[in-house]
Amino acid sequence: MESAKRHRKIIHIDMDAFYASVEQRDNPQYRGKPIAVGGSPEGRGGVVATASYEARKFGVRSAMASKKAKQLCKDLIFVRPRFDVYKQVSNQIREIFHRYTDIIEPLSLDEAYLDVTDDKQNIGSAIDIAKLIRKAIRDELQLTASAGVSVNKFIAKIASDINKPDGLAFIGPSKITSFIEKLPVEKFFGVGKVTADKMKKMGLHTGADLKKLSEAEMTRHFGKPGKFYYKIVRGIDDREVQPNRELKSVGAEDTFRYDLTTLDEMYKELEAIADVVYTRLKRNNIKGRTVTLKIKYHDFKLSTRSQSFAEPVGDFETILETSKTLLATSITDDAKVRLLGISLSNFPGQVSKASRKSEDDQLGLFEDSNA
Numbered sequence: 001m002e003s004a005k006r007h008r009k010i011i012h013i014d015m016d017a018f019y020a021s022v023e024q025r026d027n028p029q030y031r032g033k034p035i036a037v038g039g040s041p042e043g044r045g046g047v048v049a050t051a052s053y054e055a056r057k058f059g060v061r062s063a064m065a066s067k068k069a070k071q072l073c074k075d076l077i078f079v080r081p082r083f084d085v086y087k088q089v090s091n092q093i094r095e096i097f098h099r100y101t102d103i104i105e106p107l108s109l110d111e112a113y114l115d116v117t118d119d120k121q122n123i124g125s126a127i128d129i130a131k132l133i134r135k136a137i138r139d140e141l142q143l144t145a146s147a148g149v150s151v152n153k154f155i156a157k158i159a160s161d162i163n164k165p166d167g168l169a170f171i172g173p174s175k176i177t178s179f180i181e182k183l184p185v186e187k188f189f190g191v192g193k194v195t196a197d198k199m200k201k202m203g204l205h206t207g208a209d210l211k212k213l214s215e216a217e218m219t220r221h222f223g224k225p226g227k228f229y230y231k232i233v234r235g236i237d238d239r240e241v242q243p244n245r246e247l248k249s250v251g252a253e254d255t256f257r258y259d260l261t262t263l264d265e266m267y268k269e270l271e272a273i274a275d276v277v278y279t280r281l282k283r284n285n286i287k288g289r290t291v292t293l294k295i296k297y298h299d300f301k302l303s304t305r306s307q308s309f310a311e312p313v314g315d316f317e318t319i320l321e322t323s324k325t326l327l328a329t330s331i332t333d334d335a336k337v338r339l340l341g342i343s344l345s346n347f348p349g350q351v352s353k354a355s356r357k358s359e360d361d362q363l364g365l366f367e368d369s370n371a
């Protein structure tokens, strides 16, 4: 399959009980105790973001109602999340990754793929690099991470879960086939609960079962994602590790067939442009703190004007009104305007799940998309 090519070396790193571990590190009184980050004490409402491993023994899980969590574990301690600290730790982890490779694709604050096929330090062994990363995280940050090492993203991600917490697993090319054949269908990338249930009803429980279906049968039963399932049950996953997936700005602009001379005309155009920007922001589920207006005049002179807000904005009204104000305060009476553009930037410092989701959507890998 991939034998003609040189195998890639992919590592998936996932921090153990991330928020809870940070809280236990910073607050010694929580160490060895069942804690839940998020949710409200006395189980008055809210859900658990994550639970310490001590709490997991009682069955407390992420996204569980705090009321239920408290019922399962009477001594559970609820801890208020400190997102700024988690973000900071996330950056520190990222810096450790960068010692070995710049091809890093973060999936969330605590999880990332690394392509170490050509590592910066010429270590060569992906297993050794994973060990060094785990050691650095432990020594420098007093936290533990689990790592999965393989030749593609799908297998590496599953591998990181095998010896969790504080573990490492390597699945080499010779073991991939037998590993996948034993794998329960719900573990396959893109297979959510709905698809898994459907598969089980068809008597498909493991990778070996899935392998019996032809590509045509796969797509017939599971739609577009069937094509992808067909490949991954055969250990083929060519998705690249994609660095720099953070969105920097979202915008739209329009060049006009003739120069605009009145504010009214320009406002009308701004409305259409703002609508496109608004739609793009919503699609990416993102808001920005800075609105920028771009104006190009008939003589190709370019001007940009920005306004920043204390809180991120993303609603149509604010985008439009801000752009209008920026325009009104920028142009002179005799201005001839050839192009107008609006963009939003200065997004809250998190990796955009949105851009990733839209990519996966294109693959048709979301549960919704095959409904």
Ligand code: DCP
Pocket: 014, 015, 016, 017, 018, 019, 020, 048, 049, 050, 051, 062, 063, 108, 110, 111, 164, 165
């Ligand atoms: N998180 C959240 N809500 C969820 C799932 C996770 O707020 N439903 C947050 C809290 C977690 C962090 O994201 O600490 C990382 O998510 P993981 O799924 O990796 O869970 P943990 O790192 O907490 O545990 P594990 O050791 O299983 O990786």
Ligand code: MG
Pocket: 014, 015, 016, 017, 018, 110, 111
């Ligand atoms: Mg984790």
